[in-house]
Amino acid sequence: MSTYSSISQLLALAEETGLPLWKTVQTADCDEQSLSEADSRSAMAKMLSVMRSALENYDARHRSMSGLSGGDGGRMEAYIASGKSISGPLVGKMTAAALKMGECNACMKRIVAAPTAGACGVLPAVLLPAGEELGLPDERLVEALYVAAGIGQVIAGRASISGAQSGCQAEIGSASAMAAAALVHLCGGTSKQMVNAAALALKSLLGLVCDPVGGLVEVPCIKRNVIGAVNALTAAEMSLAGVKSRVPPDEVIDAMKEIGDTMPASLRETAEGGLAATPSGRAAVGG
Amino acid sequence: MSIFDILGPVMVGPSSSHTAGAVRMGQITRRLVGGEPVRAKILLSGSFASTGAGHGTPRAIVAGLMGFMPDDERIPYSFEIAGERGLEFEFGTAVLHDVHPNSALITVENDRGERVEVGASSPGGGRILVFSLDGLPASFSGEVPTLIVRTGDMPGYVSRVTGVLAAQGINMSKLRVERQGRGETAIMVIECDQRIPYKVKVAISAIEGVKKVTRLNPGEESK
């Protein structure tokens, strides 16, 4: 099977072969890397299990090296448990899971970069609660991870998944696009709906800058995992409802690249601008 | 790029460049010195110096020096574990020019009294690049099988080393030779298409003038 460098090529490849999108991604990667499908699948299953154990082993008492983060996942969970949440249990669970994963990363726990460590919470925060809600077996979640990886691969090739290069749109934005497509898979949507959801999700996070306080992957990164997750949820729902992105996925990705290329260096992970340069941002890290 | 570069690596947070890559730097230094490191001096440069502490970079480098993998949950406790294992270390800062902002210069001594000085950068995604070795310029990542041969600058040694590889059916993809000066120590870095077996190391070590041979085979980092 040939490989793909755009979402439209990926879609065409899936249509040509009649394979589901996840399988198309898997087959293309196995061919390219000379990997057996069984090995690929067990490697992907491992990613899922690392995500799940990070979430399950979350400890609200832990704090990051800088002392800036920790405990918020626990706060959110307690609030949801109190029954006061107006957004409902699923959104509440996703919010709590995104915070927990972001905090696990900040507290030097084992996580899966997806596509980066800073954005590691988005995919698990969407997929694990949704899988539970829908009562799906793990195989389906593993398939969804392939869908996510396929979207991420195109973004990485055409644009970037690095905050230092293209700002946070490339990290949280990419993660959100990946999660949106993956969620459509879990909900039984079509390949077209998956990539459309990715476009809808990425569009809404275009322009997001990378401005981490003190240069540390904590503020605002942890909480941005929440918006990445919730944005993926609404994008997936819109796509499943038949709402279409006027701008197709590849053009959205190209727009992200162009925006990233024109973003000043102060807003690309250097901690010289944005939130990092605010008085409170500076004070938080003693600078 | 594989899909497991997008979903992955599995790593201990918080940063693929400042934590996972830092572990890899320690690891590659451990392999380049050989044996068990007992003393290390680590100079952090650029962003490693300014934001390293909050990213656990120093702990990550020390963890790598002990052979830990980037997903080892003992990384946050590496200083204490190093204390138990008798690895002494000190940190400082350096201003390194013309290198990536995420860089460090690591000098280690092993239990046989051998020393090596490694300059390495971590440009992102947990990948690394060694840009200097014992003060000589270098450029390798250890992502493909790599052979590092330190020799006295003897005539004909390059062809004898490459001859061993050819005899074993190992393809070279890149060969670089650097030396301190005429007749002084030279370092050959050879990247190969196939895994480099132990017998290659033995055969090359037997060549006159060869001082030290290091094999870097991907997937064998923690050895």
Ligand code: SF4
């Ligand atoms: S702000 Fe920067 S460091 Fe933080 S998650 Fe976004 S891209 Fe990553």
